[in-house]
Amino acid sequence: MKNAFTLIACCFVTLTVLAQSPKTITPLPGIDTLFNRILKDQIAAGFSVAVVRGGEVIYSKGFGYRDVENKKPVTPNTLFAIGSSSKAFTASLLGLLRKEGKLTFEDKAISLLPQLRFYNEEMNSQIILRDLMAHRTGLSRYDFSWFLFNTANRDSLIARVKYMKPTAAVREKWFYNNFMYMAQGMIVERLTGKTWEQNIKEKFFNPLEMTRSNTDINAFKNDSDASLPYIVAGENVIKKIDYYNINGMGPAGSINSSANDMANWLKVWTSGGYFKKKEILPSSYVHEAASSQMVMEAALPAKHDDVFLANYGLGWMIGSYRGHYIVEHGGNINGFSANVAFFPSDDLGIVVLSNQNGSQVPVVVRNSIADRILKLKELDWNGEAKAAAEASKLAKKSIKKAPVLKISSSHPLKDYLGSFENPAYGVIKVTLENNELHTVLGDEKIVLKHMHYDVFDPKSIDKNGLVDTTQSNLMFNFSSGVDGKIQGIGIFLDGSEKPVMFDFKPEIKIRSVKELEKYTGEYTLGKAIVKVFLKGNVLTVFVPGQPEYETETMEADTFNLKALKGFSVKFEVTAEQKVSSMTFIQPNGVFKAVKKS
Structure with missing residues (x-):
């Protein structure tokens, strides 16, 4: 009788467990x-x-x-x-x-x-x-x-x-x-x-x-x-x-x-x-x-x-x-x-x-x-x-790419070096390594492979030094100014209909007041007298009827006008370090002004 009760009790426990653990239903069968x-x-x-x-x-x-x-x-x-x-x-x-x-x-x-x-x-x-x-x-x-x-x-x-x-x-x-x-x-x-x-x-x-x-x-x-x-x-x-x-x-x-x-x-x-x-x-x-x-x-x-x-x-x-x-x-x-x-x-x-x-x-x-x-x-x-x-x-394969024109660049590679800036994006710094142009985009090291004229194809370089062989959609198109120097890079970004321009950003050289003093004085431009003077430690140019233009050093004797994009002045200096004249370089021409004695 005791054994029977034990058996019944075991069955009851088993049934209870089964009742409490229904079969799992898969919510997404198959x-x-x-x-x-x-x-x-x-x-x-x-x-x-x-x-x-x-x-x-x-x-x-x-x-x-x-x-x-x-x-x-x-x-x-x-x-x-x-x-x-x-x-x-x-x-x-x-x-x-x-x-x-x-x-x-x-x-x-x-x-x-x-x-x-x-x-x-x-x-x-x-x-x-x-x-x-x-x-x-x-x-x-x-x-x-x-x-x-x-x-x-x-x-x-x-x-x-x-x-x-x-x-x-x-x-x-x-x-x-x-x-x-x-x-x-x-x-x-x-x-x-x-x-x-x-x-x-x-x-x-x-x-x-x-x-x-x-x-x-x-x-x-x-x-x-x-x-x-x-x-x-x-x-x-x-x-x-x-x-x-x-x-x-x-x-x-x-x-x-x-x-x-x-x-x-x-x-x-x-x-x-x-x-x-x-x-x-x-x-x-x-x-x-x-x-x-x-x-x-x-x-x-x-x-x-x-x-x-x-x-x-x-x-x-x-x-x-x-x-x-x-x-x-x-x-x-x-x-x-x-x-x-x-x-x-x-x-x-x-x-x-x-x-x-x-x-x-x-x-x-x-x-x-x-x-x-x-x-x-x-x-x-x-x-x-x-x-x-x-x-x-299939659509990509069917697109016939235009043949690459093997036409050399208009400048030696060293002329493309420097920093190029767009204030809405950032700065592209172009350097020269192993006789090739390089830059960095995001966290990637990039080599600029020449295509034709002044167009370069940016290709990423992996950690092992391997260069990506696929053609980029971000071609770098370098442009020149009226003086023939490289002045910018145009790149089609974010679906833009026109290229986004990155302007050449000259390295700002710190010049002492003593170095700048030789450029000061009056210059004759036609009937006008152009004045060049120091405002603090900034070389400033004044043309009658126009605002005063502060400058920044671009290279040896050339200065950019800060407020006017594409405008600069170049001073002609003799072997004795005497300034004889200055030339205004601007989009509508080049104009020379002679320094008064």
Whole structure:
């Protein structure tokens, strides 16, 4: 009887355990097979994905490799650079500051950040904080300004905005501009007394238990479960490239995170601002950020009748996905692509992170998941992306490049040396090494290969000294002045219709007052008397009826007129170091003035 009771008791315990542990139901049955096919078809190194629904992570997994060479697999905790998916974090910091009463989104941008100045006074007086957040300042991307002329100094970067000519009037047209998100990060720093990086960690990473996430390139690279960056090169070869240090532009896209960490960020947005019943963001801000603030483009239905609309909120893009409201933002930085999305009406969030440059993988995976969870007729997003990539390759192959004209340059190589500056971008310093022109763009060492005339093709040099053989789209076209000397470099940047000009920046030589005194005096120019005198330690030229022109030393006896671009004066000096005359060199001619005894 005792044994029977024991048997019954055991059965009862077993049944109880079974009742408490129902069979796990896979939320996305068979999708792993699709994801592995996507990995192969898109020639991707790896990707990680997490899905949030009902406030819970219902799926998270890694595919492929974070390190292809050493066959190290991607996990849901593997770190990836999320690029511009960082923008929603930066804008949210401003949402918190508004709640604290430290600003409004209607405040003038320059009043919140005094070192920020725009191209003209009209822009200075009109642009408000909301314009920065919704990309509606009228400034186009100017991405090469920070990408090729990188610096950790945010004040130095923001100073370039003053020289960025608008493409449209304020709020007239949507233009994506990373500088405006850096400016928001600087506003946060000014009003809190802490760095943008500290604010991100304290306001989001810590309370959201995003323990894997960081904003530092070195912490990223040294992490034991970090993915390496890759591109697809040549004939479908997965090639590792260097990490890119975003530096001062960090508020626009320097967050590194994992799928599992980003799932916690998505929980905030699908719940209306909460994480584990604690408010992270005001619900009013969540609603506003996920609402249209600016029309991006017409975005009429194209290939799919039920996919349309493209508006911008505050750090988020908004569209209509097959009858469902979608809020999302992509992210791309060297070797990485990401997409973070949520569907407010469906309590659904999806994040896809990949270590493939400019990849379609995040969107293909996101759409494939959304179709299944939202019970839509499944579309072959992978097949469409594969076909588009193949068509793009064929189109590139069919383009016949113009033959390279083997015509020598107009100057010896030494004449191209020096610094060339554009205030909206930065300085290009051209040097001579091993009888070739070199420069540095971003963190890359560049050799300038001569094409024809004064046109040079910039090619990157890797750590092993190997030169990239692919033709660049950034040809350097050197130009000469009326005196025949090299005066600038024209480069087509950021889709500009005209080349962006980098003007020769003479090395400023410090001349003593005693050295400058010999140039002073009166010079006869026709019937006019030109006076050359010292104002402090600055040689100054006065032509009757014109302002006084301060000069700066260009070379031995030649001086630039600071206020007049392309104007200079050259003094003729005898063997006895006596000045006999001066020549005005300007775009409309050369004019000689003789020194009075």
